[in-house]
Amino acid sequence: METLKIDSSQTKETLTQLQQLIQEQRHALKNGAATGELARQMAMWEQMVRQVQTDLMLEKSAQLNMLYELSHNINASLDWRRTLQSVMNAVIRITEAERGMFLLSNDDGKLDVEITSNASGEPFSEADLKFSYSIVGKSLQSERPILTTNAQIDPRFQNSDSIIAYGLRSILCVPLIHEGEPQGVIYLDNRAKSGIFTQEDLAILAAFGKHAAVAIANAQQHRHTDLALSEKVRELTILQEMARDLNTSLNYQRVMERSVAWAIAAAGAEAGSIGLIAEEGLRWEATVGQVEPDKSAALHSVYRKKPLMESFRMILPLQREERPIGVLYLTAQDRELKASKLEFVLRLADNVAIAVENARLYEALRQANQAKSDFVSIVSHELRTPMTSLQGYADTLYRGAAGELNAQQREFVEAIRRNTRRMQLLVKDLLDISRIEAGRLKLTPRSVDFKDVLTEAQHFIADQLEEKEQVFSLDVWNGLPKALADPDRLTQILINLLSNAIKYTPYRGTIAVRVWLPSEEPDFIRCAITDTGIGIGAQDQVRLFTKFFRVDNPDVKEQPGTGLGLAITKNLVEMHGGRIWLESERAKGSTFFFTIPIAMPEMSLAF
Numbered sequence: 001m002e003t004l005k006i007d008s009s010q011t012k013e014t015l016t017q018l019q020q021l022i023q024e025q026r027h028a029l030k031n032g033a034a035t036g037e038l039a040r041q042m043a044m045w046e047q048m049v050r051q052v053q054t055d056l057m058l059e060k061s062a063q064l065n066m067l068y069e070l071s072h073n074i075n076a077s078l079d080w081r082r083t084l085q086s087v088m089n090a091v092i093r094i095t096e097a098e099r100g101m102f103l104l105s106n107d108d109g110k111l112d113v114e115i116t117s118n119a120s121g122e123p124f125s126e127a128d129l130k131f132s133y134s135i136v137g138k139s140l141q142s143e144r145p146i147l148t149t150n151a152q153i154d155p156r157f158q159n160s161d162s163i164i165a166y167g168l169r170s171i172l173c174v175p176l177i178h179e180g181e182p183q184g185v186i187y188l189d190n191r192a193k194s195g196i197f198t199q200e201d202l203a204i205l206a207a208f209g210k211h212a213a214v215a216i217a218n219a220q221q222h223r224h225t226d227l228a229l230s231e232k233v234r235e236l237t238i239l240q241e242m243a244r245d246l247n248t249s250l251n252y253q254r255v256m257e258r259s260v261a262w263a264i265a266a267a268g269a270e271a272g273s274i275g276l277i278a279e280e281g282l283r284w285e286a287t288v289g290q291v292e293p294d295k296s297a298a299l300h301s302v303y304r305k306k307p308l309m310e311s312f313r314m315i316l317p318l319q320r321e322e323r324p325i326g327v328l329y330l331t332a333q334d335r336e337l338k339a340s341k342l343e344f345v346l347r348l349a350d351n352v353a354i355a356v357e358n359a360r361l362y363e364a365l366r367q368a369n370q371a372k373s374d375f376v377s378i379v380s381h382e383l384r385t386p387m388t389s390l391q392g393y394a395d396t397l398y399r400g401a402a403g404e405l406n407a408q409q410r411e412f413v414e415a416i417r418r419n420t421r422r423m424q425l426l427v428k429d430l431l432d433i434s435r436i437e438a439g440r441l442k443l444t445p446r447s448v449d450f451k452d453v454l455t456e457a458q459h460f461i462a463d464q465l466e467e468k469e470q471v472f473s474l475d476v477w478n479g480l481p482k483a484l485a486d487p488d489r490l491t492q493i494l495i496n497l498l499s500n501a502i503k504y505t506p507y508r509g510t511i512a513v514r515v516w517l518p519s520e521e522p523d524f525i526r527c528a529i530t531d532t533g534i535g536i537g538a539q540d541q542v543r544l545f546t547k548f549f550r551v552d553n554p555d556v557k558e559q560p561g562t563g564l565g566l567a568i569t570k571n572l573v574e575m576h577g578g579r580i581w582l583e584s585e586r587a588k589g590s591t592f593f594f595t596i597p598i599a600m601p602e603m604s605l606a607f
């Protein structure tokens with residue numbers, strides 16, 4: 001027996017032809033006697049029909065299996081469109097449609113054409129996108145599949161102009177409904193032939209539609225989650241960038257202006273102002289673009305702690321820990337502000353509130369610091385004059401210019417002189433530190449000979465050294481390059497370190513000074529001042545350069561001091577571009593190191 005080759009596109013036709021032949025023969029059999037030959041032919045035909053039917057079934061079930069398998073892959077992956085395309089191609093093969101489409105519901109409840117495919121499995125062009133919305137709409141609305149074998153004469157669509165205009169004929173439409181929610185529609189049509197879709201196609205597609213709706217709903221859900229996630233990531237990135245931007249400076253005005261700029265960008269606005277609560281109500285601190293904020297609307301929003309969202313303006317209250325601190329007032333004229341941005345802009349406003357509060361605190365701190373520096377500076381100046389006069393009289397008394405002093409008087413006058421010197425020292429240090437902190441101490445660096453400065457400092461400490469009978473040694477490199485330094489301040493650095501070394505080293509101890517150019521840092525002169533004194537424990541070393549710190553030790557307490565010398569010294573060294581550090585151990589002496597840049601030939605006198 002000759003086998004029948006199954007060609008999917010011709011299968012139905014072959015079957016119809018065979019059925020017709022058999023029917024004709026049955027007819028002949030009823031009317032007359034069947035010859036042996038005819039009976040044999042009949043049996044063969046019947047067998048062929050059965051085979052075709054079986055093959056057809058197998059073919060269809062294979063195709064259906066593939067379709068279901070494919071539809072499993074409709075997920076939120078990047079390939080979900082490609083999967084939908086393959087599903088559509090399979091649907092077209094099964095139903096022998098000329099064209100097919102997936103129309104999916106968008107967020108506004110309207111249908112978007114998502115996938116199109118022609119009989120060759122290719123998406124069709126925009127120009128070919130001619131279909132009847134009324135059929136699609138009807139199917140979705142009624143939640144029922146629609147099959148029309150000749151739409152042109154179907155009374156249900158008599159009023160649809162597009163059906164006539166586009167010459168639509170056979171149409172099969174299946175709604176995709178998941179949990180009562182319309183997901184979209186599968187649409188198939190044939191313009192060339194009519195009546196090609198069968199009830200069986202409809203039944204298959206309707207069953208498949210249920211399955212596809214679930215897959216599509218899941219994919220949409222994932223896609224929404226993905227979109228929401230990437231939107232969140234974008235928002236977080238913006239917030240992070242804003243925090244970085246606002247934290248680069250605590251300059252009050254800049255923080256205000258940048259905050260407004262970030263809020264404008266986030267809201268998609270055109271202009272904006274930031275207002276902070278002040279004694280007079282609300283004070284507008286910074287404005288970007290053209291805006292005339294409505295103060296009463298702003299205050300209303302601030303005190304009700306509620307944002308105001310309108311198409312032309314957004315008013316966002318700023319608060320810290322539930323306490324209203326101000327408002328962001330954003331406007332747009334040429335475009336509409338979107339309510340969907342409000343949530344994000346509100347989050348941004350929370351961050352702005354933090355930055356504003358920090359800038360405000362910093363500003364208050366800066367002002368308080370300034371006031372304190374001013375106060376210290378004024379008081380120190382005021383104290384200096386009477387102190388000089390006190391010192392003068394005490395010196396005069398001591399010299400005996402007002403009559404010879406007895407031993408006790410001498411002792412008292414000596415105490416006055418010692419203590420006035422101490423106070424003078426304190427006043428000088430206080431003045432220095434307040435100038436440094438207020439940024440008012442300016443250096444005048446020039447090319448100087450380190451050795452000359454050292455000699456100058458030695459004069460100052462000579463008496464102290466002699467008094468304690470300490471050994472002093474000096475080792476300065478020959479051919480040392482010039483230093484780039486303010487000579488007065490360099491002298492001050494050396495005096496501070498040397499007098500500390502003397503103060504905190506017992507009688508007949510040793511003080512050694514070494515100055516050289518280290519090979520590992522050849523652009524800096526290094527100076528080391530070593531003593532054989534009381535030393536400093538590791539714990540105290542950490543706090544050594546902070547203001548007013550003195551080691552808690554009776555050996556220290558018996559020495560005069562303010563705890564300001566090292567703080568001033570560190571500042572002075574660093575203002576020169578150098579650094580300072582120490583090596584020390586309790587009871588084993590200390591070495592203080594500091595560096596000062598060398599004067600490059602082209603750099604000398606450059607400041």
Ligand code: ADP
Binds near residue numbers: 531534552561562565
């Ligand atoms: P002071 O006026 O107390 O000397 P400084 O700021 O110069 O203030 O020094 C801070 C503290 O560091 C001193 O009180 C002392 O405890 C410790 N110190 C500084 N130099 C030495 C040193 N060479 N040897 C031991 N301790 C030192």
